[in-house]
Amino acid sequence: MDVRVCKRCKKMFQYITGPDICPKCKQNEEELFQIVKAYLRKNPGAAMNEVSEETEVSISIIENFLKQGRLEVSPNSPIALSCESCGSKILTGRFCSKCHSNLVGELSNTSKKMTDELSAKKIEKTEKMRFLRSDRIK
Ligand SMILES: [Zn+2]
Numbered sequence: 128m129d130v131r132v133c134k135r136c137k138k139m140f141q142y143i144t145g146p147d148i149c150p151k152c153k154q155n156e157e158e159l160f161q162i163v164k165a166y167l168r169k170n171p172g173a174a175m176n177e178v179s180e181e182t183e184v185s186i187s188i189i190e191n192f193l194k195q196g197r198l199e200v201s202p203n204s205p206i207a208l209s210c211e212s213c214g215s216k217i218l219t220g221r222f223c224s225k226c227h228s229n230l231v232g233e234l235s236n237t238s239k240k241m242t243d244e245l246s247a248k249k250i251e252k253t254e255k256m257r258f259l260r261s262d263r264i265k
Pocket residue numbers: 133134135136137138148149150151152153
């Protein structure tokens with residue numbers, strides 16, 4: 128059993144999967160998410176502090192939704208979200224599409240390198256096994 132401390136309420140809970148948030152806080156967050164989403168749909172031009180005041184959801188939580196890519200603001204929304212890599216204005220997530228594809232490219236390069244290393248190790252292992260076997264025959 129995996130017990131962790133909830134990031135939001137600091138209570139212990141039985142961890143299953145996903146972020147370190149207890150089911151109660153997760154449900155709470157889901158409700159807040161729906162409220163913010165509905166508000167933004169009705170008021171696409173609302174500023175961050177306006178959304179926060181009207182929905183009574185703190186700005187940091189709203190920013191979190193945006194960074195997770197769950198929430199998207201309209202192109203003419205005053206809510207400014209900037210790419211964490213180049214700083215250009217984005218509508219959702221943490222990176223602009225250009226930096227995102229760069230990052231994805233880098234990631235797939237690393238994983239390719241890892242599989243290459245893994246298969247190299249595998250070959251090494253089979254070589255060793257063959258050696259052991261021939262040893263036994265003697
Ligand atoms: Zn909690």
